[in-house]
Amino acid sequence: MDEFKLFISGETAKTDKIFSALEFCLTAVFGDAYSLQKIDVIKNPLMAQADGVMATPTLVRMNPPMKRVLGDFSDMTKILESLNIHMPLNKDASAKE
Amino acid sequence: MKNEKKRILLLIGIMGIVTLTISLLVFLMLYQTAFNEQEKRLTETVQSQARMMEALMEHETLSHKGDTKIRAAAVIEQVIEGHYRYKALSKTFEFTLARQEGDQIVFLLNHGPREQIAQKPVPFDSNLAEPMRRALSGKSGTLTGLDYQGAVVLAAHEPVAGLNLGLVAKIDLSEIRAPFVKAGMVATGIGMVLIFLGAWLFIKVSEPILVQLQEQLVQMETLVTSLQGSENQVRQIIQNNADAIVVTVDGIIRFANPAAERIFGRAVSDLVGKDFGFPVLEKQSVDIHILHPAGQQVTVTMRAASTEWEKNPAHLISLHDITQRLKMAEKQKKLEQQLVQAQKMESVGRLAGGVAHDYNNALTAIMGFTELAMMDAEPKGPLHDDLNQVLKAGRRAQDITRQLLAFARKQTIAPVTLNLNPTVETMIKMLRRLIGEDIDLVWLPGENLWNVKIDPSQIDQILANLCVNARDAIKGVGKITIETHTVVFDEAYCDDHAGFIPGEFVLLAVSDNGCGMDKKILNQIFEPFFTTKAVDRGTGLGLSTVYGIVKQNNGFINVYSEPGKGTTIKIYLSRHTGKAVERPAESMEEIPRGHEETILVVEDDHSILKLTEKILSSLGYTVLTADTPEKAVTLTRENTDPIHLILTDVIMPEMNGLELSKQIKLQFPDLKCLFMSGYTANAIAHHGVLDEGVHFIQKPFSKKDLAVMIRQVLDES
Numbered sequence: 108m109d110e111f112k113l114f115i116s117g118e119t120a121k122t123d124k125i126f127s128a129l130e131f132c133l134t135a136v137f138g139d140a141y142s143l144q145k146i147d148v149i150k151n152p153l154m155a156q157a158d159g160v161m162a163t164p165t166l167v168r169m170n171p172p173m174k175r176v177l178g179d180f181s182d183m184t185k186i187l188e189s190l191n192i193h194m195p196l197n198k199d200a201s202a203k204e
Numbered sequence: 205m206k207n208e209k210k211r212i213l214l215l216i217g218i219m220g221i222v223t224l225t226i227s228l229l230v231f232l233m234l235y236q237t238a239f240n241e242q243e244k245r246l247t248e249t250v251q252s253q254a255r256m257m258e259a260l261m262e263h264e265t266l267s268h269k270g271d272t273k274i275r276a277a278a279v280i281e282q283v284i285e286g287h288y289r290y291k292a293l294s295k296t297f298e299f300t301l302a303r304q305e306g307d308q309i310v311f312l313l314n315h316g317p318r319e320q321i322a323q324k325p326v327p328f329d330s331n332l333a334e335p336m337r338r339a340l341s342g343k344s345g346t347l348t349g350l351d352y353q354g355a356v357v358l359a360a361h362e363p364v365a366g367l368n369l370g371l372v373a374k375i376d377l378s379e380i381r382a383p384f385v386k387a388g389m390v391a392t393g394i395g396m397v398l399i400f401l402g403a404w405l406f407i408k409v410s411e412p413i414l415v416q417l418q419e420q421l422v423q424m425e426t427l428v429t430s431l432q433g434s435e436n437q438v439r440q441i442i443q444n445n446a447d448a449i450v451v452t453v454d455g456i457i458r459f460a461n462p463a464a465e466r467i468f469g470r471a472v473s474d475l476v477g478k479d480f481g482f483p484v485l486e487k488q489s490v491d492i493h494i495l496h497p498a499g500q501q502v503t504v505t506m507r508a509a510s511t512e513w514e515k516n517p518a519h520l521i522s523l524h525d526i527t528q529r530l531k532m533a534e535k536q537k538k539l540e541q542q543l544v545q546a547q548k549m550e551s552v553g554r555l556a557g558g559v560a561h562d563y564n565n566a567l568t569a570i571m572g573f574t575e576l577a578m579m580d581a582e583p584k585g586p587l588h589d590d591l592n593q594v595l596k597a598g599r600r601a602q603d604i605t606r607q608l609l610a611f612a613r614k615q616t617i618a619p620v621t622l623n624l625n626p627t628v629e630t631m632i633k634m635l636r637r638l639i640g641e642d643i644d645l646v647w648l649p650g651e652n653l654w655n656v657k658i659d660p661s662q663i664d665q666i667l668a669n670l671c672v673n674a675r676d677a678i679k680g681v682g683k684i685t686i687e688t689h690t691v692v693f694d695e696a697y698c699d700d701h702a703g704f705i706p707g708e709f710v711l712l713a714v715s716d717n718g719c720g721m722d723k724k725i726l727n728q729i730f731e732p733f734f735t736t737k738a739v740d741r742g743t744g745l746g747l748s749t750v751y752g753i754v755k756q757n758n759g760f761i762n763v764y765s766e767p768g769k770g771t772t773i774k775i776y777l778s779r780h781t782g783k784a785v786e787r788p789a790e791s792m793e794e795i796p797r798g799h800e801e802t803i804l805v806v807e808d809d810h811s812i813l814k815l816t817e818k819i820l821s822s823l824g825y826t827v828l829t830a831d832t833p834e835k836a837v838t839l840t841r842e843n844t845d846p847i848h849l850i851l852t853d854v855i856m857p858e859m860n861g862l863e864l865s866k867q868i869k870l871q872f873p874d875l876k877c878l879f880m881s882g883y884t885a886n887a888i889a890h891h892g893v894l895d896e897g898v899h900f901i902q903k904p905f906s907k908k909d910l911a912v913m914i915r916q917v918l919d920e921s
Binding site for chain 1: 455468479480481482483487490492495497499501508
């Protein structure tokens with residue numbers, strides 16, 4: 108099962124939106140066979156340290172080889188492609204926020 | 205170029221030496237070969253001659269018996285004869301035959317190119333004729349040594365057995381060497397010429413190439429210097445850049461500049477090798493948060509560009525710290541909100557203050573005449589009751605205008621230096637009554653409290669308003685805490701906390717554990733007539749009054765509230781270094797009366813003028829009235845009796861009250877002055893604070909208020 112962690116700084120409408128879009132896209136790719144965890148580094152700074160996360164927002168694919176992506180999450184397709192995850196073609200259009 | 209010539213000359217020299225050395229080695233080898241050949245030939249010659257002579261001797265012995273000496277002589281003769289038939293083999297080749305006679309070597313044959321001269325015998329033990337000496341000593345072989353003439357020769361020597369003779373074939377070493385020396389000299393000469401010629405050609409041919417190479421070298425050096433300069437500049441720019449610059453390959457940091465240490469909160473050595481992540485940007489930049497190991501965060505604007513690092517695809521990422529800028533923007537936004545709020549309050553205040561003057565005049569007349577009418581009405585009759593209701597309504601209206609004026613900061617005050625603790629202490633009993641028994645009132649006076657300068661009645665107003673609000677916020681039982689402290693805010697604290705002012709302050713805080721407020725309500729609580737209470741429970745002027753009072757005293761307010769948890773209102777008043785005064789107890793005396801003093805009343809509002817005249821007359825004063833300042837001046841000129849006091853409105857059309865009082869004082873220097881107004885004007889007060897020595901009564905006033913004030917002014921020495 109693919110495991111993902113989304114590290115954010117504080118729960119805001121924007122981070123909620125990112126999480127929802129991510130959830131939508133991962134479901135489109137993996138169905139139910141994935142886990143996604145949202146970690147607020149303000150509340151859980153030690154979890155960020157444990158996973159070596161240096162910035163937020165960062166999405167980490169925990170399965171080896173562990174890979175992380177950070178920056179602009181407005182285009183989730185691009186974010187996932189950076190993790191070598193490709194959206195099914197008919198879902199691409201709806202993946203954009 | 206000089207160096208180049210030297211180098212070329214050195215090269216020629218080296219080439220010459222090498223050529224000479226090689227030539228010499230070649231000639232030495234050839235000479236050695238020729239020498240060996242000569243040696244072999246000489247050896248073969250002497251050995252064959254010796255064997256032949258031995259064979260002839262043997263033959264003679266077999267054919268002719270007789271004396272051995274004669275036979276030997278015959279053989280020798282044959283040999284000599286045979287030799288002279290042939291020419292010598294070379295210039296210096298010589299074949300010699302000798303025998304030892306006593307201690308002499310006697311030569312029998314000297315066959316060479318030279319003319320044959322009988323060779324003198326050579327002593328056996330001399331250093332000459334070494335080859336022959338060895339041959340006569342029975343030795344066979346070759347050697348290089350001196351011959352019988354003292355010349356250095358290569359010689360082969362061989363004894364002849366049976367004849368006691370020695371045979372030597374020799375050739376001068378100089379003859380063997382001669383062709384090699386000659387060839388060597390020619391070869392060396394040609395070699396040197398060729399070397400010089402080659403060098404000359406080389407110089408001629410290579411000079412333009414060398415010049416070109418030289419130029420290219422200079423260009424290369426310039427280019428290298430320039431590249432080094434550029435590299436240094438780029439390095440300097442990167443090293444001294446305030447923005448963090450990192451290079452990542454597959455998200456792993458491979459390079460970080462010194463500024464990255466500050467932005468990441470880690471040493472560069474700690475950063476390199478860490479997985480920063482793959483940067484994704486939709487636009488030119490994106491704002492992200494960098495997490496420090498210690499827990500704090502820095503907000504940065506990230507930019508990224510594709511590049512190469514050690515031939516791997518990489519990202520060049522710059523991170524610009526915007527944390528301070530965001531804080532400043534946030535602060536600015538708060539300040540702007542505060543400014544808008546302040547402007548709104550100011551305009552409402554101006555409006556309230558503007559109407560208060562006329563409104564108070566009307567109210568003064570209503571209440572005054574009601575009081576006078578009540579004096580004439582039957583005390584227990586229905587008219588008296590009705591008039592009493594009018595008076596009560598007038599007092600409520602009076603409270604409202606007072607609060608409006610307080611909010612508009614047009615309330616006239618007489619600030620004194622006081623300590624808040626005793627001032628609050630005197631209020632606690634009244635406040636307990638105000639908030640009721642279900643609510644616990646806790647009073648926590650701060651120790652060593654600094655003094656403040658404020659009108660004590662304003663502290664009463666603040667506490668009453670805040671406690672009423674706190675009471676209304678508590679449903680059922682609860683707790684209200686009043687506390688005082690001293691606090692100091694420095695510049696740094698105020699930079700981070702919008703609304704705070706640096707300095708030393710006395711804090712008066714009123715907290716409750718009531719229902720609290722949300723942000724939306726918090727933004728409006730100081731607006732006049734804003735209330736969350738039921739229509740009949742609040743006017744919406746309580747906190748507006750507090751706001752106005754605090755602003756009038758150059759203080760500031762902070763409100764902390766959370767829905768469901770409670771509210772704390774903190775009032776900060778500037779520290780005052782003056783000595784505190786005791787607050788006089790409220791006067792409970794009866795209405796004081798006049799002692800036939802004369803009072804001049806000046807008021808442009810006729811109803812008030814008439815009311816005041818009536819009140820003062822009823823109190824036993826002689827009253828002169830004027831509805832304009834001009835009339836007042838005329839009246840004083842015409843009046844010869846002394847005028848003890850002038851009671852005047854402050855704001856009048858022709859002349860203000862202060863100017864009028866000054867003019868009349870010229871005629872009556874002992875004249876006392878009492879000013880009355882709906883609100884104060886700059887004539888007697890600055891920003892609502894009365895000038896020293898000025899007496900003032902706020903409209904609307906009651907008969908008692910006026911009587912007490914007039915008596916107080918008249919009795920003042």
